[in-house]
Amino acid sequence: MKKIQLKSGVNLVVLPTTQFKTLHIAVDFAAPLQTDSVSSRSLLSYLTAVSSKIYRNQQAVAQKTIDLYGAQYETDVMRFGQTHHVRYSMQLPAPVYLENTSYLLHDAFSFLREMIFNPLADGAQFDQETFEKERQSLVNELSSLMDDKRRYAVTKLRQLTYTTPEMRVLSSGVVADVAKLTASDVYDAYQDMINHDTMNIIVFGDIDEMQVLSELEYWPLKQREPRQLKPFYRQPVHTSVDELSEKQPDINQAILTLGYHLNLSPDDPRRFVALVFNTLFGGSPLSKLFTNVREKESLAYSIYSRWQNDTGFITVAAGLDKAKIAQTESMIAEQIADIQNGNFSEETLAAIKTSLINDYLSQQDSPASEIELVFSRLLTQRETPVAQWVAEVSAVTPVQVAELAQQLTLQSRFILLPKG
Amino acid sequence: MIEKNYKQFKEKVITETLANGLKVIMIPKRNYHKTFAVITTPFGSLDRQFQINDEAPITVPAGTAHFLEHKLFEKEHSDAFTRFGELGADANAFTNAFQTSYLFSTTQNLKLAVTHLLDFVQTPYFSDQTIAKEQGIIGQEIQMYDDDANWAVYMGLLQLLYPDSPLAEDIAGTKQSISKITPQLLYSIHRAFYQPNQLTLQLVGCFDPVEALSVIRANQESKQFENVAVTRFEAPITVSRKKEVIQSFDVSRPKIALGIRLEGTQLTGSEATKFILATDILADMLFGEQTDWYQNLYNKGIIDTEFTTSFDLLHGYQFVSFFSETTEYELLTKAISNQMASYEDVLSRQEETFEALRRATLGEGIQRLNSLESIALRGDDTLFGTNLFDKVMLLQELTYNDILESAKKIYQNATLKRFILKK
Numbered sequence: 001m002k003k004i005q006l007k008s009g010v011n012l013v014v015l016p017t018t019q020f021k022t023l024h025i026a027v028d029f030a031a032p033l034q035t036d037s038v039s040s041r042s043l044l045s046y047l048t049a050v051s052s053k054i055y056r057n058q059q060a061v062a063q064k065t066i067d068l069y070g071a072q073y074e075t076d077v078m079r080f081g082q083t084h085h086v087r088y089s090m091q092l093p094a095p096v097y098l099e100n101t102s103y104l105l106h107d108a109f110s111f112l113r114e115m116i117f118n119p120l121a122d123g124a125q126f127d128q129e130t131f132e133k134e135r136q137s138l139v140n141e142l143s144s145l146m147d148d149k150r151r152y153a154v155t156k157l158r159q160l161t162y163t164t165p166e167m168r169v170l171s172s173g174v175v176a177d178v179a180k181l182t183a184s185d186v187y188d189a190y191q192d193m194i195n196h197d198t199m200n201i202i203v204f205g206d207i208d209e210m211q212v213l214s215e216l217e218y219w220p221l222k223q224r225e226p227r228q229l230k231p232f233y234r235q236p237v238h239t240s241v242d243e244l245s246e247k248q249p250d251i252n253q254a255i256l257t258l259g260y261h262l263n264l265s266p267d268d269p270r271r272f273v274a275l276v277f278n279t280l281f282g283g284s285p286l287s288k289l290f291t292n293v294r295e296k297e298s299l300a301y302s303i304y305s306r307w308q309n310d311t312g313f314i315t316v317a318a319g320l321d322k323a324k325i326a327q328t329e330s331m332i333a334e335q336i337a338d339i340q341n342g343n344f345s346e347e348t349l350a351a352i353k354t355s356l357i358n359d360y361l362s363q364q365d366s367p368a369s370e371i372e373l374v375f376s377r378l379l380t381q382r383e384t385p386v387a388q389w390v391a392e393v394s395a396v397t398p399v400q401v402a403e404l405a406q407q408l409t410l411q412s413r414f415i416l417l418p419k420g
Numbered sequence: 421m422i423e424k425n426y427k428q429f430k431e432k433v434i435t436e437t438l439a440n441g442l443k444v445i446m447i448p449k450r451n452y453h454k455t456f457a458v459i460t461t462p463f464g465s466l467d468r469q470f471q472i473n474d475e476a477p478i479t480v481p482a483g484t485a486h487f488l489e490h491k492l493f494e495k496e497h498s499d500a501f502t503r504f505g506e507l508g509a510d511a512n513a514f515t516n517a518f519q520t521s522y523l524f525s526t527t528q529n530l531k532l533a534v535t536h537l538l539d540f541v542q543t544p545y546f547s548d549q550t551i552a553k554e555q556g557i558i559g560q561e562i563q564m565y566d567d568d569a570n571w572a573v574y575m576g577l578l579q580l581l582y583p584d585s586p587l588a589e590d591i592a593g594t595k596q597s598i599s600k601i602t603p604q605l606l607y608s609i610h611r612a613f614y615q616p617n618q619l620t621l622q623l624v625g626c627f628d629p630v631e632a633l634s635v636i637r638a639n640q641e642s643k644q645f646e647n648v649a650v651t652r653f654e655a656p657i658t659v660s661r662k663k664e665v666i667q668s669f670d671v672s673r674p675k676i677a678l679g680i681r682l683e684g685t686q687l688t689g690s691e692a693t694k695f696i697l698a699t700d701i702l703a704d705m706l707f708g709e710q711t712d713w714y715q716n717l718y719n720k721g722i723i724d725t726e727f728t729t730s731f732d733l734l735h736g737y738q739f740v741s742f743f744s745e746t747t748e749y750e751l752l753t754k755a756i757s758n759q760m761a762s763y764e765d766v767l768s769r770q771e772e773t774f775e776a777l778r779r780a781t782l783g784e785g786i787q788r789l790n791s792l793e794s795i796a797l798r799g800d801d802t803l804f805g806t807n808l809f810d811k812v813m814l815l816q817e818l819t820y821n822d823i824l825e826s827a828k829k830i831y832q833n834a835t836l837k838r839f840i841l842k843k
Contacts, residue, residue, distance in 0.1 A: 019451045020790045021429070058718065058725075062709035066776050069783030093786040097429065129719075137724050143672040144726075144745060147569050250670040252563040286505040295499075298553060301560035319564050347506065354508030354528070361527040362454045362510070365625075367790065 001374060001383055004209070006201075006216065009224035013374055014212050015204045019365075021097055023105070023205035025112055026089040026371050029197035030229055030379065033084040035166045038077075039173035040181055040189035044126075045075040045086050046134040047186065051120040051127070061115075068108055069093050069101065073115065079171035080379060081310035082230040086193060088116055091367075094206050105207070109215040117220050119190060125183035126190075135178060142175045149248070153255040153416045154317055160242045160412040161259035161313060163235050198227045200378045202371050231379045232266035234312045237409050245415040252418055253301075254322040256329065259412035260314040262307070264404070271309055272392040273400045278307035278314055279352045280401065281339060286351050288335040288344070289316070299328045314408065322417055342402040349398055357390050421633070426809045429789060433807065434629050438640050441617025441647070445807075446632060447624040447795060455530050455625030456792040458523035459541050462802050463613035465591040466517045466735055469653040472612050477653065480609070481600045482586065483593015486515040487558060488606050492522070492541060494550050500540035509533040515591055517734045519802045525792070530627055531635045538621070538639050544610045546603035555598055562592045569671050569841060576839040577677035577741060580665050585658045587737050612650045616640065620801070624792040657736045666840045674842035676749045678756060680834045682738035692733060693806040694814050698826040699731040699740070701777050705823065706759055706766060707742070708777075713759055713766075722748040722755065734803070740830060753838060763831045767824060774820045785812035 004012045031037070050058040065071045071092035078085045090112050095101040120127045146152045159168045199221070203212045238261075264274055282289035282305025289303045300320035307314045320328055338344060363369035364386075377383045384392070422435045434446040464485050471477045493500040493513070504511035509526035522541050526533050565571045579588040592598075612618075623632055660681065669675075687695050707729050708714060717723045727744045746752055759766065788794045789808065799808035806814070 022787050022790055057715055059710055059712070059715035063776075066710055066780040070780035070787070071783065072787075091787060093783040097786050098783065133719065133721065136721060140673060140724060140745070147671050149567055248670065251567045253560070253567055284505075285501060285511075294557070298556045298560075301557065301564050319560075321560065351502070351505040351508070355505055355510065358454075358508040358510060358525075358527050362525060364453045365792065 001377060003378065007221050007223040009226050010199045010201070010221050011378060012201045012203070012212065012216065013378070014207070014209045015202065015370065015374065016206065016208055017204065018206050020205060020367055021094050022091050022367060023094050023108070023207060024089065024091050024203070024367050024371060025108065026087065026202045026204075026375070027112070027116060028200045028375055029086045029193045030083050030200070031193065031197045031227055032229065033079060033082045033166045035169055036177075037189055037192075038084060038166070038169050038171065039177035040186045041084060041086050041193065042077045042171070042173035043135060043138050043178060043181055043186050044190045044193070045077050046138050047126055047130060048088075048115055048119055048190075049073070049075040050134065051130050052114050053118045053120055054114050056120055057130070064111055068111065069098060069104065071108060073111070077171050080376070081232040082166070083379065084171060086197075088112065096206060105211070106215065110218070113219050117194070121187050121190070125187045128183050131183040131186065135181060138173060138178050139175055142170070142173060142178065145170075145172075149251055149255060149416060150317060150319065153257045153414055154315065156244065156246070156416075157257040157259050157315065157412055157414040160244055160414055162311075164233070167233060167311070195222065196224055196227065198224075198229060200375060202374050204367055204371055229379065232310055232312075234265065235261075237261045237263060238411055241410050242412045244413075245417055247417045247419040249419045251416070253319045254325060254418060255416040256316075256318045256320060256325055257414045258316040258332070258410060260316070261409045261411045262312055262314050262404075263407035263409070264312065266309065266312075269392075270400070270404055273396050273404045274307055274309065275356065276349070276353060276393060276396045277339065277401050277404050278305055279356055280344060280349065281305050281314070281335065281405075282316060283307065284352060284355055286348060286355065288338065289332065292335060293318070293328060293331050297331065299324050299331060313411075325415065336405060336408060339405040340402055342398055344398070346398065349401065353393050353396065356393055360389060360393075361386070421629075426813070429786070429809055429812070431789070431809060433809065436633060438616070438637060440640055440645055441615070442636075442640055443620045444633060444636055445620060445622045446627075446629045447622070448627060448629050449625050449792070452626045452792065454525050454527045454792070455623060455627045456523065456525040456796055457534055457537060457621070457623050458521050458796050459537055459619055459621045460519050460521040460802055461613045461618050462519055463609065463618070464516055464518040464520060465589070466586045466654075467613075467652060468586050468655055470612055471651040471653070472608065472648050478605070478608055480605070481593060482589040482597040483558070483591070484598070484601055484605065484609065485520050486592050487554065487598055487601055488609055489513050489515045489520050489522075490554055490558065491546055491550065491606060492544060495540070495543070495545045500536070503536050503540075504533065507533050507536065517587065517591070521797070525625075530632070534623070534632065534635060535639050538636065541614065541619070542643065542645075544607060544614070546606040548603060551601060551603060551606075555595075555601075558592055558598055559595045562590060562595065565590060565592065569669055569675060572667070572669060573675045573677045573743065573839060573841050576665060576667055576841065577679050577837075580662060580837050580839050581660055581679045581681050581739055582737060583658050583660055583662075585737075586655050587734065611646065611648060615648060616645055617647065618650070622796045622801075624795050654735060660837065662837070663835075664838045664840070666842065668843065669841045670843060671841060673745045674747060674749055674840055676742075676744045676746060676752065676841075677839045678742040678753065679837050679839075680740040680830065681837075682740070682830060686733070686736055686738065689804050690806050690810065690814060692804045693800045693811055694818065694822065695826060696731060696733055696800070697781070697811070697815055697818055698822045699830065701774065701781060701818070702823050702826050702830070703729040703731065703740070704777050705770060705773060706763060707756075713755070717752065717755055720748075720751075722746055722751050749838075749840060753836070757836055760831050760834055760836065763827050767827055771820050774823055778815060778818055782812065782815050785815060
């Protein structure tokens, strides 16, 4: 990966390839995660998705993306450890597959520049009318998210699990905070982002560095002091388990969620062991949770575990009959004890490792995965070559998995129950 | 081997029908790392009655196609899923209204995985015991869908448009319907719809077609199959009497679905695909984000970006649908009705808009060709015999007049029905 520093705090990576029929431009703004800026950053991503000075509403934006041969323009927000990201991305058909499209590339870069750097604002605040509409859209979206019961349960678990306030909030914001924001608050957040965030640009597709550099000449990229970014979060283990349950009408199934602390520092080379452990535990259809709890005992229809190296937690979520919660929980605990005691077959472990390697190699066939991987390399300043990654996973032993499993401690439990 | 070149996309499709009737479609893409393989039978949730040779007709309870899909993985002493795992292949399966597909993708052990795919799909094992257990698991799956508000809206609209039809029933069936499934029924379905001449195997990705075909051929030649004649009986399209249904559900904002049924003869082959493409562009011209209609409703807060339209053509079921989340559903309904009523005015002298949308749809089609899974599954292969490349090519033939014709077919004498999910 060749990183080009365009300005202090502004980096570019160009990934030329003819494998795909698309061209991608992605721009990431990264800042330290803070409770009071998450909502305004989320809202500014809504505003800049649908308006700029030239393209004043989504009708104009849609007309332009239609003219760009059905290009997709999106904004998004996300979290990685203790950093918060506002992400702009564009995908368009590779011009080589179309006729009379010499203008397409230049137009795409100009459009993205316009959307990012020329917001529909008067220098002090966003356009009031657009602002009010988009604020309402975000409020609606955040409320609707909670209609998704699984997502709701995992969100509640997060609030129980983390001790640091900013780790408890959704990266897309908090309804109550969004409702209070003004057009000038959000404009301030926008100015802060544009002028101070660490900015990473990735261009991916059938294009070379010179073309990209000449297009970016037109972008107003200013130098900035590098932000202190913490891509990893760790909190000390607690001695007690925080619990909560809640009843809701109109649901049949209960949802059980569990948060486990995994004692492993972010730079520990055993992160490959952790990956294998989680996949064996509940991260795949070959896992203990899936094969035993779901398939063998029919206790839950869905059950999985997820490991996040950026926060140091493993989360388990299961959809099940409420009468089976206690039995399922004790069975989950048994699966952990089994792994701790080395009670799993060499064949299963080999299959787990092979499937992990398959997933990893398969990512190379997805532009989105490749771009995500490069963003994470830029953020963590850690780059593992493909061959080394495969070798590290292959080398994980049963003893290492059993030992690391002993570093797992239950910290939180949230249960969503059907009312009545 | 028949080879068809799609020069514009730098792709080729190799087709071969084996002596036993198995159709093999191969799309080599040497600059990819993985291969996606999928075997499909045109048997889905809508298939509810059939006959083998001149034997007695067999009735199929709701949810059986999906149930069989689950059960096919389980063998007497092993699980087909586990074997894929050992090979490092990522396997899955799905059932929809008109097909059941078994698939995997892998970067390693391709030959073994393809052989395993054919073997497990072609070697059924169904017993009373395994069926009883599955009834428990699927029972939970059905419950899980019941808790999903978006699913409830979708099923609510189908029930309103096509009451008590197979389409309006959950693909997984009900606890009651699946309790009627027996090993004998599953074996009969397998005999009819899983015989080689009903199956299509697609391979897309990084492999050598000659080598792959010889592995597939050797595998098929080592097996004996019975060849039977199959007759399908389609359920009659039911009459829809109600205009509106309101269901209570704990949602933060009302969820609305509106639908229009199309009556009359169904299209087939590339004509059907072309009609679908035309109705998609038509929907964009009338209700798309770039229209004044959309911007006006968006400004008033009547719709947001959750608003979607779609068109489905599934055997005899042809319908347009609109989905939205809004408290202002009366205003939305009125706005859609008005736009429908004035479709001729809205579409008049819109050649340029049509051209721009056709180009954009072409660009979107090309972007979709990145994904091996899309190439295999996002065409109309099973329903109309048009693959994704054909589909993108057909777009280039589409004319403004095709749009006007579709509009007439859909909006002249259309009845708009409404399903509401709210607190």
